[in-house]
Amino acid sequence: MIAIVDYGLGNIKNIQRAVEHLGYDAQLTQDAEIINQADAIILPGVGHFKDAMRAINQRQLLPILQNINNKPMLGICLGMQLLFEHSAEGDVDGLQLVPGQIVPIQSPYPVPHLGWNNLISDNKQLEHDVYFVHSYQAEMSANVIAYADYGTNIPGIIQYDNYIGIQFHPEKSGEYGLAILNQALQGGF
Known part of the structure; x- marks a missing residue:
């Protein structure tokens, strides 16, 4: 089962449909027990970094998300950015799971x-x-496994331990995007 974290900011229905299209059971949830029992976790996101961290804190999801270390945790778009230590968007700390x-x-x-x-x-x-x-990006680092050239190098996929970030929208990127999503849910690249 794949847990899709519903913290109030995200493109969750499209992500859920994409995951189900790949043959997985997908559950939208804020429940710690379901998140902890999942085979993999997806942290989606569309919007402002500071608003997302506020919503995560209000729903008491911060300690749950910061303690996922034994299974794939996939951040998509803003969800990828939330995995990092800090964002200039709102000058706020993230989940601090990826340097x-x-x-x-x-x-x-x-x-x-x-x-x-x-x-x-x-x-x-x-x-x-x-x-x-997107308007913000992760800095280039050794954790970047694919990037886009947009007049500057923009990380497209990162992996650090069990944490995988996809800056683009795999659910809107056709069959290739679904293949990337599937590979990420199976543990990475």
Whole structure:
């Protein structure tokens, strides 16, 4: 069973449909017991970093999410950013599960980074067009396994221990996006 954390900010129904399309049982939840019993956890997100951390705290999800260390935990879009230590968006700490900072996109191209962009990776199987929508990004680091060139390098997929982040929307990126989602739910890259 895949637990999709419902903290009030997210594209959760589309994520749920994508996970179910892949053949998994997906449950939208805020319940600690369901999250702890899940085979994998998805932290979705659309919106403002500070609002998301406030919602996570209000629902008392912070200690639950910070103690998932024995199974895949996948952050999608804002959910990926929440995995990091701190964000400039609202000047607030994240879940502090992945080292690094979330910073504004500094690009000669329009921000937000909106639309299709090709991933670049040492793993040629990851190099496909995917759909992005965001104004902030993780900093480049050794944990980045695929990135997009948008006038600057933008991490598209990161993995640190059991934590996997996907900055783009796999549920909106066609069959390739679903394949990435499936691989992440099975433990990573």
